[in-house]
Amino acid sequence: MANDANKLAVLIDADNARPAIVDGLLAEVAKYGTAHVKRIYGDWTGPNLNGWKTALLDHSIQPIQQFAYTSGKNATDSAMIIDAMDLLYSERFDGFCIVSSDSDFTRLASRIREAGLIVYGFGEQKTPKAFVSACDKFIYTEVLVGTEQSEAEVAAAPKSGNELRGDTKLMNLLRNAIDAASDENGWAALGGIGSILSKRSPDFDSRNYGYSKLSGLINGIGLFDVEERQFGNAKHLYVRMRGKGK
Incomplete structure (x- = not known):
């Protein structure tokens, strides 16, 4: 950004x-x-x-x-x-x-x-x-x-997990972005995923699906593992397709 x-x-x-x-x-x-x-x-x-x-x-x-x-x-x-x-x-x-x-x-x-x-x-x-x-x-x-007003209010009426999982275009976009940003164990930094999404689809925005942040959208789908890692004083989120890697 x-x-x-x-x-x-x-x-x-x-x-x-x-x-x-x-x-x-x-x-x-x-x-x-x-x-x-x-x-x-x-x-x-x-x-x-x-x-x-x-x-x-x-x-x-x-x-x-x-x-x-x-x-x-x-x-x-x-x-x-x-x-x-x-x-x-x-x-x-x-x-x-x-x-x-x-x-x-x-x-x-x-x-x-x-x-x-x-x-x-x-x-x-x-x-x-x-x-x-x-x-x-x-x-x-x-x-x-x-x-x-607030980001929470912007993210009113988020789409359900079933709706998100049924959106083929969204799911392919996310899977491909995670795959492109992932390491040998399948984990991808959330920031890297976001960068790839913006480059591949300029109009991608988690708010279009009712979520104020990308992390909320990914959690809402329910098909990805999300892990929080501590680096010094900062925390970073990593995402992996469920069932991939160890």
Whole structure:
């Protein structure tokens, strides 16, 4: 995970994001670095973005005006992409947070990554897979609503063990990640598993299954052995597929 010293640019597509996510969004961004730029793009002359105004003042987010010149053409996307490229060329940032459920930002995310910067995407579950895959990590905004309260509340209504075990895609993803990170005895460090999951599936997030942490999700499945090991003053979790190794 990135550290606090990472300088991030947060760019929000107001037409494809909801004001209700702002608190959770910025709390999530803070996990990866410091937001040195926070901008939101839209046509602020119309009534449809009125719900954003209080959130912008409370969080010092700069609104960028973009008139809708032609019906059916998304001028907001174009303005946001141009600004993102200007910020990229400034060489002041370590990464970008792109907040939208629009696939139009797919090429932008790829271009930023080609320059060696990290891209965090944020959007709804309906976000096209192309944009999700173009990001280093993608967070679905449904899990961000209410995150300012507590992680325990975010993880409401976790899926049952039967539901999790019946999710073939999830199970294959976890098994393959554990196998890739494991030692000769089959044990894999939880941190290593998490890193592999993020690389192989940018939108993987235990909160999508109702668990605030990966360890909770793995325990909830009930098919893995979990062992806590002490290293100095720190404790680390290790995971192994049940029945494998000694």
